[in-house]
Amino acid sequence: MRPTEESALLTDLYQLTMLQAYFDQGMEATTVFEFFVRKLPQRRNFLVAGGLEMALDFLEGLHFSADELDWLAGCGRFSAAFVKSLVGLRFTGEVQAMDEGTVFFADEPILRVVAPLREAQLVESRIINLLQFQTLVASKAARVRLAARDKLLVDFGLRRAHGAEAALLSARASFVAGFDGSSNLLAGMRWDIPVYGTMAHSFVQTHASELAAFEHFARSHPAATTLLIDTYDTEAAARALIPLAHRLRADGIAVQAVRLDSGDLDDHAHRVRAILDAGGAKDIKIFASGNLDEYAVQALLYAAAPIDGFGVGTRMNTSADQPYLDCAYKLQEYAGLARRKRSEGKATWPGRKQVFRREDGAGQMAGDTLTLEGDRQPGRPLLATVMRGGRRVEPSPLLAAVRAHALAQLDALPPALRSIDNAFPYAVEVAAPLRDLARQVDQRRT
Amino acid sequence: MRPTEESALLTDLYQLTMLQAYFDQGMEATTVFEFFVRKLPQRRNFLVAGGLEMALDFLEGLHFSADELDWLAGCGRFSAAFVKSLVGLRFTGEVQAMDEGTVFFADEPILRVVAPLREAQLVESRIINLLQFQTLVASKAARVRLAARDKLLVDFGLRRAHGAEAALLSARASFVAGFDGSSNLLAGMRWDIPVYGTMAHSFVQTHASELAAFEHFARSHPAATTLLIDTYDTEAAARALIPLAHRLRADGIAVQAVRLDSGDLDDHAHRVRAILDAGGAKDIKIFASGNLDEYAVQALLYAAAPIDGFGVGTRMNTSADQPYLDCAYKLQEYAGLARRKRSEGKATWPGRKQVFRREDGAGQMAGDTLTLEGDRQPGRPLLATVMRGGRRVEPSPLLAAVRAHALAQLDALPPALRSIDNAFPYAVEVAAPLRDLARQVDQRRT
Numbered sequence: 054m055r056p057t058e059e060s061a062l063l064t065d066l067y068q069l070t071m072l073q074a075y076f077d078q079g080m081e082a083t084t085v086f087e088f089f090v091r092k093l094p095q096r097r098n099f100l101v102a103g104g105l106e107m108a109l110d111f112l113e114g115l116h117f118s119a120d121e122l123d124w125l126a127g128c129g130r131f132s133a134a135f136v137k138s139l140v141g142l143r144f145t146g147e148v149q150a151m152d153e154g155t156v157f158f159a160d161e162p163i164l165r166v167v168a169p170l171r172e173a174q175l176v177e178s179r180i181i182n183l184l185q186f187q188t189l190v191a192s193k194a195a196r197v198r199l200a201a202r203d204k205l206l207v208d209f210g211l212r213r214a215h216g217a218e219a220a221l222l223s224a225r226a227s228f229v230a231g232f233d234g235s236s237n238l239l240a241g242m243r244w245d246i247p248v249y250g251t252m253a254h255s256f257v258q259t260h261a262s263e264l265a266a267f268e269h270f271a272r273s274h275p276a277a278t279t280l281l282i283d284t285y286d287t288e289a290a291a292r293a294l295i296p297l298a299h300r301l302r303a304d305g306i307a308v309q310a311v312r313l314d315s316g317d318l319d320d321h322a323h324r325v326r327a328i329l330d331a332g333g334a335k336d337i338k339i340f341a342s343g344n345l346d347e348y349a350v351q352a353l354l355y356a357a358a359p360i361d362g363f364g365v366g367t368r369m370n371t372s373a374d375q376p377y378l379d380c381a382y383k384l385q386e387y388a389g390l391a392r393r394k395r396s397e398g399k400a401t402w403p404g405r406k407q408v409f410r411r412e413d414g415a416g417q418m419a420g421d422t423l424t425l426e427g428d429r430q431p432g433r434p435l436l437a438t439v440m441r442g443g444r445r446v447e448p449s450p451l452l453a454a455v456r457a458h459a460l461a462q463l464d465a466l467p468p469a470l471r472s473i474d475n476a477f478p479y480a481v482e483v484a485a486p487l488r489d490l491a492r493q494v495d496q497r498r499t
Numbered sequence: 500m501r502p503t504e505e506s507a508l509l510t511d512l513y514q515l516t517m518l519q520a521y522f523d524q525g526m527e528a529t530t531v532f533e534f535f536v537r538k539l540p541q542r543r544n545f546l547v548a549g550g551l552e553m554a555l556d557f558l559e560g561l562h563f564s565a566d567e568l569d570w571l572a573g574c575g576r577f578s579a580a581f582v583k584s585l586v587g588l589r590f591t592g593e594v595q596a597m598d599e600g601t602v603f604f605a606d607e608p609i610l611r612v613v614a615p616l617r618e619a620q621l622v623e624s625r626i627i628n629l630l631q632f633q634t635l636v637a638s639k640a641a642r643v644r645l646a647a648r649d650k651l652l653v654d655f656g657l658r659r660a661h662g663a664e665a666a667l668l669s670a671r672a673s674f675v676a677g678f679d680g681s682s683n684l685l686a687g688m689r690w691d692i693p694v695y696g697t698m699a700h701s702f703v704q705t706h707a708s709e710l711a712a713f714e715h716f717a718r719s720h721p722a723a724t725t726l727l728i729d730t731y732d733t734e735a736a737a738r739a740l741i742p743l744a745h746r747l748r749a750d751g752i753a754v755q756a757v758r759l760d761s762g763d764l765d766d767h768a769h770r771v772r773a774i775l776d777a778g779g780a781k782d783i784k785i786f787a788s789g790n791l792d793e794y795a796v797q798a799l800l801y802a803a804a805p806i807d808g809f810g811v812g813t814r815m816n817t818s819a820d821q822p823y824l825d826c827a828y829k830l831q832e833y834a835g836l837a838r839r840k841r842s843e844g845k846a847t848w849p850g851r852k853q854v855f856r857r858e859d860g861a862g863q864m865a866g867d868t869l870t871l872e873g874d875r876q877p878g879r880p881l882l883a884t885v886m887r888g889g890r891r892v893e894p895s896p897l898l899a900a901v902r903a904h905a906l907a908q909l910d911a912l913p914p915a916l917r918s919i920d921n922a923f924p925y926a927v928e929v930a931a932p933l934r935d936l937a938r939q940v941d942q943r944r945t
Contacts, residue, residue, distance in 0.1 A: 056502030058663035062684040065657055066696030069684065074719035080705065124688045130723065174701060181658035182666055189661075211511055212627035213823045215635075216664030217504035220628055223661075238508040238515065242570045250512030252520075255620060255830035258838040259526065273520035277576065283842045316843035367823045376822040377659045377813045384701035392704040396729045397762035 054120075058218050061117045062124070064178040069131065072171045076135045082388035084173040085405055087162035088184050089383070094375040098470040099479065101195045101459055102163045103187030103226045105153040106449055108180055109440060112144040112166075115176065144172050148440035149426075151408070152450075154191070154229055154459030155435060156466060158481050160423055161408045163188070165436065170387065177382045185380045186219065190226035193347075193372040195463055196473050197365055198231030200347040202354065205362030207249040208235035209342055210370030223370035229456050231463065236364070244452050249364075251279040251312045251340070263290055264297055271301050271308060279310040279340055282325070287313060291325045295332030310338040310361065318343065319358040326359040340364065346373065347473045391494050402487055403494045408435040418465050424484035500566075504664050507563045508570070510624040515577065518617045522581045528834035530619040531851055533608035534630050535829070540821040544916040545925065547641045547905055548609045549633030549672045551599040552895055554626055555886060558590040558612075561622065590618050594886035595872075597854070598896075600637070600675055600905030601881060602912060604927050606869055607854045609634070611882065616833065623828045631826045632665065636672035639793075639818040641909055642919050643811050644677030646797040651808030653695040654681035655788055656816030669816035675902050677909065682810070690898050695810075697725040697758045697786070709736055710743055717743075717752050725756040725786055728771070733759060737771045741778030756784040756807070764789065765804040772805040786810065792819065793919045837940050848933055849940045854881040864911050870930035 057063060075081065090100060117125070117139050126136045146168020157163055164184060166173045198206060208227045214220035224240035234247030241248035252270055260266035263284060271278045282290035291311065298308045311329075313321045318341045329337050341353070342364030350363055367373065383401050384392050393403035404425050411419040411432035422430040438446060450458075469476035503509060521527065536546060563571070563585050572582045592614020603609055610630060612619045643652060654673045660666035670686035680693030687694035698716055706712035709730060717724045728736035737757065744754045757775075759767050764787045775783050787799070788810030796809055813819065829847050830838050839849035850871050857865040857878035868876040884892060896904075915922035 056504065057667050057685065058503060060663075060685050062688050063657070063663055063666060064684055065655075065682040066684055066687075066694045067682065067698055068696075070696050070716075070720055070723075071698055071702045074702070074716050075705075077719045078715050084705070086701070121688065128687070128694075130720070170705065174699075177699070177701075178658050179663075182660060182662065185659055186661045209511075211509070212624050213631055213826075214628060215632045215661035215817070215822075216628065216668055217506075217509055217625075218662030218664050220509060221503050221662075236511040236513065238510055238512055239503065239506050241512075241574070242508050242567065248512045248574075250514075250516050252513055252517055253620075253623070254840045254842065255532070255623075256517045256520070258830045258840060259521075259530070259616065259833040269524050270516075270520050273523045274516055274576070277516075284840045285842075314842065315845050371661070371817075371822040373822050376661075376817040376819050380659075384704045387705040394700045394704060394730045396700065396731075396760065399761050 055118050059114060060121065061115060062121050064175065068175050068178060069125065071174055073131050073135045075171055075174075076138055081169050081171065083167060084170040084384065085386035086166045086173050086177065086382050087385050087406065088164040088180060089162045089381065090159055091379045091381060091399070093159050094378065096374055096475065097192055098472070098476045099156045099158060099192070099466065100188055100378075101191040101230050101462070102151045102153055102155045102157055103191035103229065104184040104222070105150050105164065105439070107183045107187070107222065108164065109148065109445055109449070111179055111183060112148065112176060112440065113444065115142070115144045117142060142172070143443055144168065144176065145443040146172055146440070147438060147442070149436045150439050151435045152458055153455050154462060156418070156462040157408070157435070158421060158479055160402060160481065161421065162406050162436065165385075165405060181380065181382050185378050187222055187226040189372045189376070189378055190223045190370055191230040191459070193369050194227035194230035194232055195459070196347040197350060197369055199463065199471050200351040200354070200473050201363060204360070205340070206232045207362065207364045208232050208237065208370060209364035209366035211237045213367040214370050219370070225452070227369060229452070229459050231456070231460055246452070252281050254281060254284045257281060257284040264293055267294060267297055268301070271306050275306040278306065278308050279312055280308060281312045281314060283313055283315045283321070287316065287321050288324050288328060291328040292332070295329070295334055298334050298337065308334070308337050310340045312340045312342060312364070314341075314343045318360065319353055319356045322358040322360045338362065342366070344368065351473060391490055393491065393494050395495070402483065402491060404487065404490050406487065409433065410435055412465070416465055417467055418479070420480040420482065422482045422484050423487060425486045425490060428484060428486045430484055501564050505560060506567065507561060508567050510621065514621050514624060515571065517620055519577050519581045521617055521620075522584055527615050527617065529613060530616040530830065531832035532612045532619050532623065532828050533831050533852065534610040534626060535608045535827065536605055537825045537827060537845070539605050540824065542820055542921065543638055544918070544922045545602045545604060545638070545912065546634055546824075547637040547676050547908070548597045548599055548601045548603055549637035549675065550630040550668070551596050551610065551885070553629045553633065553668065554610065555594065555891055555895070557625055557629060558594065558622060558886065559890065561588070561590045563588060588618070589889055590614065590622065591889040592618055592886070593884060593888070595882045596885045597881045598901075598904055600901050600908060602864070602908040603854070603881070604867060604925055606848060606927065607867065608852050608882065611831075611851060627826060627828050631824050633668055633672040635818045635822070635824055636669045636816055637676040637905070639815050640673035640676035640678055641905070642793040643796060643815055645909065645917050646793040646800070646919050647809060648800065650800075650806070651786070652678045653808065653810045654678050654683065654816060655810035655812035657683045659813040660816050665816070671898070673815060675898070675905050677902070677906055692898070698727050700727060700730045703727060703730040710739055713740060713743055714747070717747050717754060721752040724752065724754050725758055726754060727758045727760060729759055729761045729767070733762065733767050734770050734774060737774040738778070741775070741780055744780050744783065754780075754783050756786045758786045758788060758810075760787075760789045764806065765799055765802045768804040768806045784808065788812070790814065797919060837936055839937065839940050841941070848929065848937060850933065850936050852933065855879065856881055858911070862911055863913055864925070866926040866928065868928045868930050869933060871932045871936060874930060874932045876930055
């Protein structure tokens with residue numbers, strides 16, 4: 054069986070019913086779609102573009118397997134001639150996109166597909182599926198990074214991510230947006246993302262005593278020992294750890310950190326820090342986890358909790374306060390004519406668009422202009438061609454470079470937008486040529 | 500490359516660091532873990548168990564590939580002897596579980612693993628990942644089903660699901676919980692889940708006129724035509740459709756439904772129904788979509804909106820109001836001794852547990868008792884052995900049977916719990932033997 058993430062049938066039925074109708078009518082002109090977010094969620098001052106790499110992988114690999122074609126042929130909805138026409142279907146079009154990790158705002162396309170009609174239409178469902186999720190997580194993770202300043206941040210979200218791909222891709226998206234690593238081993242294997250881990254409460258519980266568990270673990274992992282101390286009584290564990298830590302040190306084993314995972318983290322961190330310091334273990338760091346998000350991390354930093362690093366899971370990688378984006382992959386042009394829909398509350402800007410971003414003297418973002426491709430506006434254009442003839446125009450950037458770009462973008466944000474509280478919206482102007490085109494498109498329809 | 504969903508490295512690093520320590524200590528006694536939800540989310544009166552089928556697939560298929568072992572050996576954290584010990588690792592334990600589709604409540608285990616320590620520990624991350632997501636979606640979808648009464652319900656959530664597996668498994672979980680089908684073709688191919696689809700706005704926009712688009716689509720899909728009428732002006736499209744529908748009917752093609760996807764759905768539905776009825780098209784149904792969830796569906800039904808079916812996507816399959824569960828896979832017993840942790844706010848009931856459910860004379864659920872395995876309480880036990888020696892004890896039930904079970908469970912809910920508003924909590928008693936064991940476990944620790 055083909056992996057779920059690669060199947061060409063991981064799409065909505067309507068893509069194929071539309072393709073059947075296009076086939077019947079011989080409609081195959083060049084078509085332009087753009088992916089954008091209609092409206093920023095309430096608690097996001099900006100978004101961080103994620104998922105381009107996987108979207109391009111998907112387009113390069115797009116094809117129907119023999120099994121999939123058999124199923125389509127047998128499901129009773131499609132003509133034999135149409136199913137046969139899908140045999141050789143590949144994505145042959147071009148793609149313009151913002152670099153992954155780029156900060157963007159409502160109405161700004163982050164990806165454009167230009168391809169024969171059926172190719173551009175068929176890919177809609179999975180393109181949205183890939184781009185929205187990774188953008189969602191990168192945008193949430195960026196907020197955690199801003200709140201955490203320079204503290205260690207580790208993605209702990211595998212278990213409550215929505216399935217396998219969400220677990221893997223959220224490790225990547227959070228790393229891009231400034232996390233230091235992930236607990237997810239597969240993310241380590243795939244992309245060399247640094248992996249972090251400690252121990253579970255079960256490890257402590259399988260031992261007759263907490264101290265025995267700590268010692269066993271430290272002796273098995275002399276170079277990387279973080280001990281979970283909240284299974285029974287946090288402060289008692291910290292006190293009991295002191296003599297063990299000294300004994301281990303005599304054997305050349307340094308306990309690097311303790312982890313707190315329950316209760317009032319601020320309060321426990323202060324108490325544990327005092328216990329460790331008084332016991333001559335100033336070098337043992339404190340790592341905290343448990344229901345954390347940008348708000349909790351910020352509160353802990355405001356309280357000067359002596360915490361050196363955070364494991365942030367569920368709420369970050371499900372983007373729990375906003376688990377989806379109001380995003381769309383919309384037709385902009387067909388057969389040379391710009392198009393837009395005017396559904397209530399969902400009208401879109403027509404045509405192929407470009408975003409220009411101005412910077413002030415200090416390199417800080419100073420305003421965007423949304424306009425038509427080909428128009429020139431002050432600033433730097435954000436969309437560039439990344440695929441032609443169904444193939445990337447250049448090799449993918451290294452993940453470290455994507456991450457560096459995202460962090461530079463966060464640095465370039467106007468200070469107000471770097472707050473996790475709501476800021477006055479960033480200025481995105483719509484240029485005259487685009488407004489004119491929208492008017493023309495509306496007048497064209499009778 | 501191994502598919503993400505099958506990789507043994509789709510786990511947290513700490514599972515492997517713990518396994519290394521267990522290996523070093525020769526700890527391999529039989530271990531018991533249970534998966535349960537600590538607390539019902541605020542807006543859930545009950546949960547619906549999901550994901551057992553995939554959890555058992557995962558356990559049966561568990562093994563490390565050569566690539567994965569190479570990576571582990573090279574990552575610098577594990578001894579060669581330990582990595583070698585993983586070569587033949589398979590899951591050889593047993594599993595007790597509630598049937599998929601069973602209604603359950605806080606603290607009630609829906610799955611128990613009994614296996615040698617390392618097997619039982621290693622599978623934690625993915626077991627949680629599979630069970631929590633499908634339970635989350637089935638529980639949300641059940642609410643939509645209850646709100647929608649007998650209306651057609653179709654999962655439209657592929658695009659904003661969190662990745663590929665979430666898209667696929669949420670189609671399945673929502674079908675189990677009472678949806679009629681999904682737009683997701685892969686769910687159709689994998690499990691024969693009925694697939695539904697209409698057309699996108701882009702289909703209308705690629706045509707010179709809305710009517711041309713409607714006619715092309717109808718002629719390509721004479722047996723299944725649902726037309727999307729809100730691209731420009733909903734009521735104008737409905738009026739224009741009447742003569743076309745009559746013309747198509749003369750050719751033996753029946754337009755089955757129109758779809759509304761924007762604006763005030765209640766208002767549009769009433770207007771469109773009136774237009775269709777006045778135009779002699781009473782047989783054309785109205786299907787609605789767009790930002791729907793159980794609250795919106797209930798409001799539309801309360802308003803007597805003439806809507807025959809709903810496409811429910813994002814908010815259902817991201818469980819948007821509650822995108823994760825406070826769930827855990829916790830150690831209950833090791834080497835014959837019951838265990839529990841007492842972390843603040845996270846204390847758990849120790850030991851191997853069973854849930855007994857009482858019914859009243861009318862077959863309605865009348866209260867649960869949480870007790871130890873082996874104890875007898877009034878009612879019917881909900882957990883049964885589904886796997887022994889790492890293999891299912893019997894073939895998986897057909898998906899239709901799982902769905903029928905889930906629907907019977909919803910029927911058996913006390914009326915107050917069937918409301919999408921908060922009800923007085925269902926009674927779950929903790930039996931004396933379990934309370935006694937918890938006390939003993941706490942006293943055992945010094």
